[in-house]
Amino acid sequence: MVELSGDGSGEGLSPYLWFTLYELLLLGAVSGAVGISTTRLAGLLGCSQQSASRHLKLLEEMGLVSRRLGAGGSLVGITGAGLDVLSEVYFAMKGWIEGSGEGTLVFEGIVFSGMSQGSYYVSQPFYRGQLREKLGFDPFLGTLNLRMGEGYLEQRRVLEGWPAIRIEGFRSEDRAFGGGRCYPLLVNDEVEGALVVADRTAYDLSVMEVIAPVNLRERLGLEDGDTVRLTLQMPDIVSPEADG
Amino acid sequence: MVELSGDGSGEGLSPYLWFTLYELLLLGAVSGAVGISTTRLAGLLGCSQQSASRHLKLLEEMGLVSRRLGAGGSLVGITGAGLDVLSEVYFAMKGWIEGSGEGTLVFEGIVFSGMSQGSYYVSQPFYRGQLREKLGFDPFLGTLNLRMGEGYLEQRRVLEGWPAIRIEGFRSEDRAFGGGRCYPLLVNDEVEGALVVADRTAYDLSVMEVIAPVNLRERLGLEDGDTVRLTLQMPDIVSPEADG
DNA sequence: ATTACTAGCTGTCGAGTAA
DNA sequence: TTTACTCGACAGCTAGTAA
Numbered sequence: 018m019v020e021l022s023g024d025g026s027g028e029g030l031s032p033y034l035w036f037t038l039y040e041l042l043l044l045g046a047v048s049g050a051v052g053i054s055t056t057r058l059a060g061l062l063g064c065s066q067q068s069a070s071r072h073l074k075l076l077e078e079m080g081l082v083s084r085r086l087g088a089g090g091s092l093v094g095i096t097g098a099g100l101d102v103l104s105e106v107y108f109a110m111k112g113w114i115e116g117s118g119e120g121t122l123v124f125e126g127i128v129f130s131g132m133s134q135g136s137y138y139v140s141q142p143f144y145r146g147q148l149r150e151k152l153g154f155d156p157f158l159g160t161l162n163l164r165m166g167e168g169y170l171e172q173r174r175v176l177e178g179w180p181a182i183r184i185e186g187f188r189s190e191d192r193a194f195g196g197g198r199c200y201p202l203l204v205n206d207e208v209e210g211a212l213v214v215a216d217r218t219a220y221d222l223s224v225m226e227v228i229a230p231v232n233l234r235e236r237l238g239l240e241d242g243d244t245v246r247l248t249l250q251m252p253d254i255v256s257p258e259a260d261g
Numbered sequence: 262m263v264e265l266s267g268d269g270s271g272e273g274l275s276p277y278l279w280f281t282l283y284e285l286l287l288l289g290a291v292s293g294a295v296g297i298s299t300t301r302l303a304g305l306l307g308c309s310q311q312s313a314s315r316h317l318k319l320l321e322e323m324g325l326v327s328r329r330l331g332a333g334g335s336l337v338g339i340t341g342a343g344l345d346v347l348s349e350v351y352f353a354m355k356g357w358i359e360g361s362g363e364g365t366l367v368f369e370g371i372v373f374s375g376m377s378q379g380s381y382y383v384s385q386p387f388y389r390g391q392l393r394e395k396l397g398f399d400p401f402l403g404t405l406n407l408r409m410g411e412g413y414l415e416q417r418r419v420l421e422g423w424p425a426i427r428i429e430g431f432r433s434e435d436r437a438f439g440g441g442r443c444y445p446l447l448v449n450d451e452v453e454g455a456l457v458v459a460d461r462t463a464y465d466l467s468v469m470e471v472i473a474p475v476n477l478r479e480r481l482g483l484e485d486g487d488t489v490r491l492t493l494q495m496p497d498i499v500s501p502e503a504d505g
Numbered sequence: 506a507t508t509a510c511t512a513g514c515t516g517t518c519g520a521g522t523a524a
Numbered sequence: 525t526t527t528a529c530t531c532g533a534c535a536g537c538t539a540g541t542a543a
Contacts, residue, residue, distance in 0.1 A: 032276030033536075039350070042357050045415045048366075055508065065538050070509055089507065100361055106283065107351065107358045113286050114351045117344055122292075171289045205449075207482060238451060277517075299527065309519045314528055333526065 030079065030102060037062060037072040038081055041095055042103055050085065050094035057090075109168045120251035122176055126163030126225055128234075128243045135160030135226060141194060143187045151182050152199060152211050154230035160213065161204075161227040161234065163245055173222065176200065179251050182211075203248040204229060205237055212247065274323065274346060281306060281316040282325055285339055286347055294329065294338035301334075353412045364495035366420055370407030370469055372478075372487045379404030379470060385438060387431045395426050396443060396455050398474035404457065405448075405471040405478065407489055417466065420444065423495050426455075447492040448473060449481055456491065 040061050044051050059069035073093065076082045081099035085092040095103070116123035136159040138144060149155045165173075181198035188194070197215040204210045210229030218224075227247065233239060284305050288295050303313035317337065320326045325343035329336040339347070360367035380403040382388060393399045409417075425442035432438070441459040448454045454473030462468075471491065477483060 031536090032280045036276045036279075039354070043353055043412065043415060045357070045419050047357050047361055048364075048419045054506090056506095067509075067539080068537060071536085074509080086508070091508080100358075103354060104358050104361070107354045109287055110283070110347060110351045113289070113291050114344075114348050117291055117348070120292075168287065171287060175289050175292045206487075275517090298525090300525095311519055311528075312517080315517085318528075330527070335527080 030081075034072055034076055034079075034081075035102065035106070037069070038076060038095065038099055038103060041082065041093060042100075046082070046093050046095045047100060050083070050092040052090050052092055054090040108166065112169055112172045116172075116248070122172055122179075122249040122251075124163075124165065124169060124172065124225065124247040124249075125244055126165045126247070128239050128241055128245055129162050129164050130241055131160065131162035131224075131226070135162070135228075138194070139228060141189075144184065144194070147184050148199070148211075148228070151184070152201060154209070156228040157230060157232050159228075159232065161210075161229070161239070161245070163225045163227065163247075165223050165225060170222065176249065179249075181214075184213075186216075199228075200249055201252075202227070202250075204233060205246050206248060208233065208236055212249070274325075278316055278320055278323075278325075279346065279350070281313070282320060282339065282343055282347060285326065285337060286344075290326070290337055290339045291344060294327070294336040296334050296336055298334040352410060356413055356416045360416075360492070366416055366493045366495075368407075368409065368413060368416065368469065368491040368493075369488055370409045370491070372483050372485055372489055373406050373408050374485055375404065375406035375468075375470070379406070379472075382438070383472060385433075388428065388438070391428050392443070392455075392472070395428070396445060398453070400455075400472040401474060401476050403472075403476065405454075405473070405483070405489070407469045407471065407491075409467050409469055414466065420493065423493075425458075428457075430460075443472075444493055445496075446471070446494075448477055449490050450492060452477065452480055456493070 037058070040058065041051070041053075044053060044061075046053075055069040055073065056066045058073070059066045062069060062072075073082065073084065073091075076099070077084050079098075081096055081102060083094050083096055111125065112123050139148070139156050139160065140158050145156065179200065181200055184197045184199060186194050186196035195215055195217050197213060197218075200212040200214075202210055202212055204227060208229055208231065210227050210233065213226045213228055225247070227233065227245075229236075233245075237245075239245065281302070284302065285295070285297075288297060288305075290297075299313040299317065300310045302317070303310045306313060306316075317326065317328065317335075320343070321328050323342075325340055325346060327338050327340055355369065356367050383392070383400050383404065384402050389400065423444065425444055428441045428443060430438050430440035439459055439461050441457060444456040444458075446454055446456055448471060452473055452475065454471050454477065457470045457472055469491070471477065471489075473480075477489075481489075483489065
């Protein structure tokens with residue numbers, strides 16, 4: 018069984034059926050129904066006509082495809098539920114495949130309006146000085162808040178294993194400011210910035226905060242709800258033994 | 262069998278095994294080997310420990326994963342060949358899933374330097390005037406050439422079914438200039454432009470030419486080899502019968 | 506030409522168990 | 525604790541064939 022995490026919409030869908038659904042996707046059965054005979058589908062799947070027929074029947078019963086049988090073939094379209102089943106696999110793979118270059122991680126998140134405390138912290142001179150010195154840019158006074166998808170936690174765990182740029186905390190007259198760490202990155206493959214992770218953060222793990230030398234919302238024309246891609250490259254660790 | 266088109270690198274890989282490989286991907290077995298016991302893997306796959314063990318063994322024999330057996334679990338890593346098998350499915354789905362909003366198509370292509378004849382054609386006053394009038398912008402005198410991936414032909418076929426903006430040909434003193442059609446689009450979700458398809462093109466189908474009101478290479482900081490995303494939205498067809 | 510049923514075969518699964 | 529073997533059970537496959 019293909020265990021689809023969470024809602025169980027695809028509960029009990031066998032791998033065989035998933036691949037038949039996948040083949041229908043490649044035939045373009047999402048942009049409206051596509052005319053396909055069981056014989057041709059069987060050819061594409063590398064199985065018998067009978068199996069293709071059975072698969073379609075089962076997928077229809079599960080509500081993952083809709084069919085209109087007619088002479089000379091049937092019209093097959095993937096339903097919303099069917100697309101969900103395929104999307105789930107696609108998006109789960111996304112971060113890993115896109116970032117599969119050596120030592121690269123790719124995250125995608127949705128822009129949202131945070132509590133706007135980012136600017137308060139970034140503008141603290143002690144933080145700001147450290148950021149400028151250690152990141153090589155003077156941060157724009159505000160952070161871009163991203164809400165991350167579900168399947169990113171394993172990736173996040175990999176990131177935790179990477180060397181980070183340490184930002185020290187400090188104590189003002191009134192209160193204590195905690196430390197944190199930064200990971201330099203590229204926003205939408207275009208603008209340099211850094212992921213900021215406070216040691217003690219107000220947000221949960223499903224949120225990422227990004228700083229950059231520019232106002233990212235303006236520079237990239239971002240609105241709440243837009244998707245943003247973060248590309249992180251693991252820094253080369255120059256071991257002391259290694260010969261240059 | 263999961264029929265993987267082309268090179269046959271994953272020839273004969275059964276759907277069951279593909280999903281086991283997929284589960285390993287989600288565990289992060291691409292960023293170095295991951296420690297996992299067959300019991301835990303079985304839990305994630307929803308199958309027995311024996312099956313998980315058998316799957317790993319088979320995947321290893323096929324060269325799709327590498328293992329280092331040890332006490333208290335084994336270290337499993339996906340090989341390059343294994344990642345290819347997963348990537349193939351991922352990239353095949355990409356265009357369809359990303360563009361699965363009603364009437365949306367998404368293409369991704371690689372920037373390359375064309376024969377630079379685009380500017381010659383676009384600068385022809387008769388073409389240029391039509392483009393300005395029908396597209397609503399004055400095109401930059403040059404085209405962005407994209408080399409498309411393998412699995413995009415079905416999508417391209419869907420696009421052929423969409424209404425296009427017709428560009429008429431003409432005849433100068435010296436020679437004849439053929440007609441073509443345009444499809445408005447968004448480049449990298451950011452800059453408006455249009456796909457230009459000549460009725461008789463010098464390139465094969467695996468190439469797309471994009472025009473825009475600005476120099477796309479400059480505006481988006483593109484170099485040869487960069488990936489560019491084209492988002493096309495099917496125009497609403499206002500049928501004469503329909504009531505507004 | 507289609508789709509899909511029945512019958513029999515094959516391959517996959519998982520409990521038991523060994524190492 | 526691991527991994528992985530044997531083997532009975534059965535899900536999924538294909539050939540033949542009907543509609």
